[in-house]
Amino acid sequence: MKKHILPLLLLGIVFLFVACDGAILSDVVNSTESVSKKYQNIIGINGSKVYYQLSTGIYSNVSGGGSETQIVANSEDHLVNGSALVTIDGAKYIMYSTSASSEQQNGTLHFYSLDDFKTETATIEQPETVTKRELTHLYSNGVVLVKDLDNSAITYRIYYGLSGYTNNGTATFNKEYEITISSSTDTNTDLNRLYFQTAEQVPTKAILSLATYSTATSGDDDYSWKQYLVDFSSTEKTISNDITGDLSGYEIAGVTIADTSNIYAITTGGKLYKSSSGSTFVSCEQSLGYSYTSDAFIYPVTGSSKN
Amino acid sequence: MRYPVKKKLLIVVLVCLLVPSTLFSAAKEYKTGSMLFTFKGGTTLPTFIYFFQENELTDYRFYYGMGSGDRSTKLYPGGNFSLSFEGFTTDSLSLGGELGYNFNYTIGDTLFSIVPLFFKVTYYPVQGKFDLPISLGAGISYMKFGEDQSLITLYANIDIGFVFYVTENWGIGIHSGFWLVPELNYTKTDRQYNSLLGMAPVVLSVSYRN
Numbered sequence: 001m002k003k004h005i006l007p008l009l010l011l012g013i014v015f016l017f018v019a020c021d022g023a024i025l026s027d028v029v030n031s032t033e034s035v036s037k038k039y040q041n042i043i044g045i046n047g048s049k050v051y052y053q054l055s056t057g058i059y060s061n062v063s064g065g066g067s068e069t070q071i072v073a074n075s076e077d078h079l080v081n082g083s084a085l086v087t088i089d090g091a092k093y094i095m096y097s098t099s100a101s102s103e104q105q106n107g108t109l110h111f112y113s114l115d116d117f118k119t120e121t122a123t124i125e126q127p128e129t130v131t132k133r134e135l136t137h138l139y140s141n142g143v144v145l146v147k148d149l150d151n152s153a154i155t156y157r158i159y160y161g162l163s164g165y166t167n168n169g170t171a172t173f174n175k176e177y178e179i180t181i182s183s184s185t186d187t188n189t190d191l192n193r194l195y196f197q198t199a200e201q202v203p204t205k206a207i208l209s210l211a212t213y214s215t216a217t218s219g220d221d222d223y224s225w226k227q228y229l230v231d232f233s234s235t236e237k238t239i240s241n242d243i244t245g246d247l248s249g250y251e252i253a254g255v256t257i258a259d260t261s262n263i264y265a266i267t268t269g270g271k272l273y274k275s276s277s278g279s280t281f282v283s284c285e286q287s288l289g290y291s292y293t294s295d296a297f298i299y300p301v302t303g304s305s306k307n
Numbered sequence: 308m309r310y311p312v313k314k315k316l317l318i319v320v321l322v323c324l325l326v327p328s329t330l331f332s333a334a335k336e337y338k339t340g341s342m343l344f345t346f347k348g349g350t351t352l353p354t355f356i357y358f359f360q361e362n363e364l365t366d367y368r369f370y371y372g373m374g375s376g377d378r379s380t381k382l383y384p385g386g387n388f389s390l391s392f393e394g395f396t397t398d399s400l401s402l403g404g405e406l407g408y409n410f411n412y413t414i415g416d417t418l419f420s421i422v423p424l425f426f427k428v429t430y431y432p433v434q435g436k437f438d439l440p441i442s443l444g445a446g447i448s449y450m451k452f453g454e455d456q457s458l459i460t461l462y463a464n465i466d467i468g469f470v471f472y473v474t475e476n477w478g479i480g481i482h483s484g485f486w487l488v489p490e491l492n493y494t495k496t497d498r499q500y501n502s503l504l505g506m507a508p509v510v511l512s513v514s515y516r517n
Contacts, residue, residue, distance in 0.1 A: 023497055
């Protein structure tokens, strides 16, 4: 009998360590049905209808709840990858792009009319030197971010302010900004994000952030970031405001504009930066003591004595 | 006189049990030392989860039934497989053990699984071409919920089967019964969540005897 005691004791100790979580059945009875809908974008409201983008396409529904209508269905290699509610000459459209490779190459945008519910297409005109085009993002404020590759460089182009389009022709944007960031052989640098002020429907400024992957000498893999200020009031086509300062060592979590010139940025590591000049984040204002996700909300709040 | 319906039901059940036993129990099939191996597979129906006391996490103490609903167990019918061995100590009583695997999904598609390992004692009032095994089991079970929650706890069951022997050695059968799986938490703070899970299995079996 004695020889069985030690193995049994060891077995008991092992059991205690491998399986001692509590409150399992309470978690079972508190289970909730899995959410089958994955919202990607609330496009906007027109009259009594709300339009939104799910992982399965674009839908509308009556405000306050009703039957859902599918407007655009995702299909294999043809997924809606961006959508926005735009107004052209008083008429409202849902502008969207898809993942189809031919449409990406041509810079094809779709326009779903909220008046006659018909869909038309137009392309974004591109320079002849472009050999490969990718519609990287179509933002809900109507900004289109494009990554172009020509024989020698990677250029990001930002199109803003849609003023019209011709069916099966071209779409016209009021503003176009571009920045050439690296040689075409640079595979370590890629787009991180285009940061807008949270909930700013008509953007005034944005920060284009690029991430460079590098292997530090210590052997640790790491990223560095380079940020550029995009000023939508500027008439200059070329983005030249390379944001300097030690912010480049950190990833931005969110951006807000407190007034016309001061830009505040929080980093994922919890540092708050301020740019008084609008182009250079000179210093870290303070460490907030928190960490944030890369899509954090940040709002300016005006109080009686402090902003 | 007060419960005529229940009395009739009891008589019917007793007749159902005794008639086969009188028909088929003329000769004892098993003797001391006989062995029996059984593989079972089928479904388990979650019936209730009972919390021994009010606690911070649950709105009620008693949850019953399957699927969604405020007071349901939030579990769907699941699957169950097991392998057992029995050795006869007399001509109608066996001692044995069983190892199984049971799984149920919650309404949120999270996997809830139980691996019972238990000793059992089985009585065979009817044996021969047809067996009527009635088992009581007790042991331990490994309970796992989702990816990162698990607990080793106790297990008890009752099982009633009806097995038809197609040949002298091979038989097929159907079994049902009831499982009781208590969640007995180890830490003092978690003991308010101590609870009892009840499951009803319905399984088919293949048996081999010698």
